Amino acid sequence: MKKELIKVIKKAGKILKKGYYLDKEVSLKAKKDLVTKYDVAVEEYLKKKFSKKFKEFNIIAEESDNSSIEFNNSIIIDPIDGTTNFVNKVPHTAISVGVYKDKKPYLAVVYNPILDELYEAKIGCGAYLNGKKLEVSQEDNFQKALIATGFPYSSGTDSDDLNDVIKKIKDILPLCQDIRRLGSASIDLCMVAKGVFEGYYEMNLKAWDVSAGILILTEAGGKVTNIEGDEYKLFEDKYIVATNSKIHEEFIKNLNL
Ligand code: LIP
Known part of the structure; x- marks a missing residue:
């Protein structure tokens, strides 16, 4: 499942990257909470692909109405995490996708197409950035x-x-x-x-x-x-x-x- 997930997210990253370099129209969901047509386009693309490929999972996504969706087995999507950065062309912005089984994390992908950084993890198998194993700092002070x-x-x-x-x-x-x-x-x-x-x-x-x-x-x-x-x-x-x-x-x- 992870390979398929990454393939789809990388394609969606092209939509984010295209929008990043353009001037965009911005709407407000609430004071300070921005949304653009690219948030919606990335989300729609991911939802369309995931609902075909991973039928056993519900999809919960930032720009959708999730009120009646069960979280137990779900794919949880933030199409553009860091929308304010995205709008202002600050390169810390990413597609974030977490897959949950029985309410427990199972797979995770965070993809920043601007810096071309893809973070991924599977439960029990370690975490990786562009294929390189990640380890936290050992600082205890x-x-x-x-x-x-x-x-x-x-x-x-x-x-x-x-x-x-x-x-x-x-x-x-x-x-x-x-x-x-x-x-x-x-x-x-x-x-x-x-x-x-x-x-x-x-x-x-x-x-x-x-x-x-x-x-x-x-x-x-x-x-x-x-x-x-x-x-x-x-x-x-x-x-x-x-x-x-x-x-x-x-x-x-x-x-x-
Ligand atoms: C944002 C976060 C940001 C946080 C905001 C917001 P969005 O996500 O990633 O770091 O401070 O409160 O939740 O709205 O850009 O997906």
């Missing part, structure tokens, strides 16, 4: 940890969320090496898998932002939990906390100051 985060769209309208974003940066920044905001949750998780970042956290993400990155990171030796340090539940938890495993406990402590 939080003071040397490079941390990534993101700012939820809700911070534009919800002052509690905005205050929480600011408080956590105030708490974490003096304790770690530095903080980065790349603008694509799936790529952030892959960057922890690659050993570039030691940790990553963000609130209010959707299942499609992280469905693939979670497996890629855990297969590279990383750890993913909620902010209490318990198993991260897709569709349920407010915060995701992802690390190289080594700094996890201290990171959780520092996020709860």
Whole structure:
């Protein structure tokens, strides 16, 4: 299944790449939450191909109405993760596809066609970037940890969320090496898998932002939990906390100051 999945995603990557270099019309789904015709075109292409090839899976996708779809055995699609980057021609933007069996991650692909970087993983088989095995960083000193985060769209309208974003940066920044905001949750998780970042956290993400990155990171030796340090539940938890495993406990402590 993985080979077929990658073949289709690489073809869909051509649609994303074509749109990336053009000036685009942008619509708003909510304040700060952008969508273009390319998000829709990539999603439609993937849904059409996947529904023919992988009939036993439901499809959950960012730009679709998923209200009556069961998550148990599903393919969870973000056609363009990092749409704001895509619109502004910042090259951190990717197609993210996570395949779930019995609600557990089974296969994952994150493909950035601009940088031609394809991250993939299968449960129990490791994680790879363009065929090269990925391993998380071995850094265990939080003071040397490079941390990534993101700012939820809700911070534009919800002052509690905005205050929480600011408080956590105030708490974490003096304790770690530095903080980065790349603008694509799936790529952030892959960057922890690659050993570039030691940790990553963000609130209010959707299942499609992280469905693939979670497996890629855990297969590279990383750890993913909620902010209490318990198993991260897709569709349920407010915060995701992802690390190289080594700094996890201290990171959780520092996020709860
Ligand atoms: C986005 C993320 C980004 C995050 C945004 C949003 P989209 O996904 O990947 O990192 O901060 O809240 O969820 O909307 O571009 O697919």
